[in-house]
Amino acid sequence: MKLILNCKEASYLSSIRDMHSLSIGEKLQLWIHLKVCPPCRRFANHMQVINRFLQRGSQSFSKLAPFQLSQESRGRITRLLKEIEQKKS
Amino acid sequence: MQSEQWMEKYGDYLYSLALFKTGSKELAEDLLQNTLVSALENLENFKAESSVKTWLVRILNNKIIDHYRHESVRRKAQEELQQQVNHSDDHFFEPTKVSPYHWKEERYPGEWEVASDQELEQSEFYSVLEQCLGKVPQKWRLVFTKKYLSEQESENICKEMEISPSNYWVIMHRVKLALRSCLELNWIKL
Structure with a gap:
């Protein structure tokens, strides 16, 4: 196992570690790299921030429903569905 | 009516989900509409053990996959190029x-x-x-x-x-x- 990762490899480990647990070897490699590389250290911190937001995932998304359907489209779809329902019954 | 309730309760959520996944407002509206139409047509297949919301989300996700399976052929060439350039x-x-x-x-x-x-x-x-x-x-x-x-x-x-x-x-x-x-x-x- 090589001890010294390059920045591409180190950033890869930083970004997947919230989804995929790293092996002891990978943890060690990343730790060593972060010790000596300021930009990757920042990158790793940013990934923590981003992953925290992403991990709140589906529950918060479902509560927020961040985008609203326009009134016009809402009306159009509602009318269409009503028609179908009336035909069915 | 059933469909009015769905629109009221889940319309924006399903729309947000579709928009987030596809990145296109028009496509997201179409997907929402197709999802609810399909839901109405298949109401008898709805099983009370899952929630209405879960059921609708599942239909929506299938619609999205169908869309890309279809689109993917057309888009493939362009996509590969884009991947090489951007990434x-x-x-x-x-x-x-x-x-x-x-x-x-x-x-x-x-x-x-x-x-x-x-x-x-x-x-x-x-x-x-x-x-x-x-x-x-x-x-x-x-x-x-x-x-x-x-x-x-x-x-x-x-x-x-x-x-x-x-x-x-x-x-x-x-x-x-x-x-x-x-x-x-x-x-x-x-």
């Missing part, structure tokens, strides 16, 4: 004396200290995230949102999207690399 590693890294892949100076991750003591709103995060996802290829966007919005298992996503696990991890990483720089420009520095 070659030399966008972020370059060889130096000490390492074959070192951060390019202009790509150095910036200082986020200002942002970390601000209360950042989840809803604000989503709206910037949606913008930023506009810059990654469609298929990647779908893989990414399946993981983080639908919370599907990685293994499942690979099967559905027909990609190998190693491609899957690389896609996730590439999306995050792109996201990080985009967020830095559009959100952190607001």
